[in-house]
Amino acid sequence: MTLPFNIQAQAGAARQARIETAHGPVETPAFMPVGTAGTVKAVPQDILEDLGADNLGAQIILGNTYHLYLRPGHELVRKLGGLHKFMSWERALLTDSGGFQVFSLSELRKVTEEGVSFRSHLDGTSHLFTPERSMEIQIALGADIVMAFDECTEHPAERERARQSMEMTLRWARRSKEYFEAHKQECPWAESGHRGIGSSRHPETLHTPATRPGAAAEDESVSKELPATPALFGIVQGGMYADLRRESAERTVEIGFPGYAIGGLSVGESREKTRDMIAATLEILPKDKPRYVMGVGYPEEIVQYAAMGVDMMDCVLPTRAARHGLLFTSEGRVNIKNARYAQDQGPPDSKCGCRVCRRYSRAYLRHLFVSAEPLAAVLNTMHNLAFYLDTMRAVRHAITLGDLSGILSGSVSLA
C-alpha cells in the first residue's frame, strides 16, 4: 500500500477520512501548517503536537525543497537521518517540490523544458531544478508525501500560455514519477524498514507515543500496512480555464498517483474563480484518493473547500498573518496591534479554547506585538494555527454527523 486512505464518513461531497503514513495518521479534511525551512515559524515542535482544543495538534506539516536544498542542503539533512529526525518531528511530513518558487521567485529564475534555473535568493548562486532533481532532494529529505515538480502558472495567463504550462507540468509529472519510482527506496527511513510511529527509530529524541495523544492510536495489525516508502502526489494545473483544469486532471490521473493536488490557485484570481477551478477539477479526480488544494486559504475558504470534497490544504496565511499581528477568531479578524485593544482584558477569541486564549489577554498580546517581542509571534501563531486546526476538526465532526450546514453558515462553535 503506497498510502492508505480510508474514508470513514461522508456528507454530500465532503469526506472524513484517515491517511495512514509511516509517521502517523492524518485525519482529513486536514489543514497542514507550512514549515518551509524545517520549522513552522515561531512554534516549537512539541507545541505543534498539541495545539487545538483537543490537543490533537498538527498531524502533518510541510517543508520546502527549494529552501532546504539551499540551506542547510538536502545531503546534510540525509546524512543527519532525514528531515523528520533533523527537525525532531515524528509525525507526517509533506515537502513541496519547489514548483511554487518557480512562480514566486519569478525575477530570479528561467524556465526551460529541462527545468528551472534559479538564482539563490540567499547568495545569488545559480542552481538548476529539474523534476529529477526535485525528486532526489525530496527523497533525501524523506517526506512522507512528495510533490511532483510543477510549474505554478502565473495569473493572469492567456489560454495558450496556460495550456503550454499545463502540458509542461504533465511532462514534468511523468519525469517526476519515473525518477521517484526508481529512487524512493533511498529515502532515509525507507532503508531502515521503519514502520509506524511506535518504533524507536531515534529514541534519544523521541517522546513515548503515550505522551502524544494525537499519534498514540496505532495497533500492530494496522502498522503492518503502513507505507514503506514515501508517496508521490501529482499536481493539476490549467490556469483559470475549467476545461484545461479537467484535461489536466484527466491526464494526471492517467499517469497515476496515490493522491492529487490542485495547484496554481490563489494567485490573484477572485474567490469565485478559485472555487470554480476546484469544482471543475474535483469532478475528475478519483474519489478514493486524497485531494489536496495547495496554498489555501482563509478560514471560511478551507471550510468551503472541505465541503466540496477537498481533503488536504496548506497555507502560510495563519502563520504569516500571525507574525504580522492578524488573528483569526470566531468573531472575525482581529488586528491585535490596533489601539482599541490596548486595554482589552478579554481573550483573543472568547470562543476559542486554545492555550493562548485560555491564558492571555488582547491587551497583553497587543503590548507584545507593539513592543516587537518575539513572544508576540509565538503566541499569535499558536492561536491562529489552533484556530485553523480546530476549524478542520469541527468540519470533520460535522461530516461525521452528516451535516455541514451549520459550520458553513458559521453558526457552529469550534471549541
Next chain:
RNA sequence: GCACAGGUGACCGAGUGGUUAAUGGUAGCAGACUGUAAAUCUGCCGCUCUUCGGAGCUACGGAGGUUCGAAUCCUCCCCUGUGCA
C-alpha cells in the same frame, strides 16, 4: 564671566536666501498578507475646511531688522552643551 558649539514639526536629525508644511529615521494611526526571498510591505502622520482637484491658516528658541522673498543673512535677548576661569 569668557571662548567655542548648538537651539528645526511628539522624539532624533537633514536643510544655510526662493523649487520648503519643510529630506531621512523613530514613535503614533490604519491597511494588506492565500503550495513563505515576508518578525514583511503599503498608506496617513501641523491645524481647519474640501465638490478630494484643492483652499486657507500657523510653523524652524524669542523679539526686531535686511530682502520682492528668510528655518537659512544681521542685531539684541533667552536657553542648552563643552572647555577655561
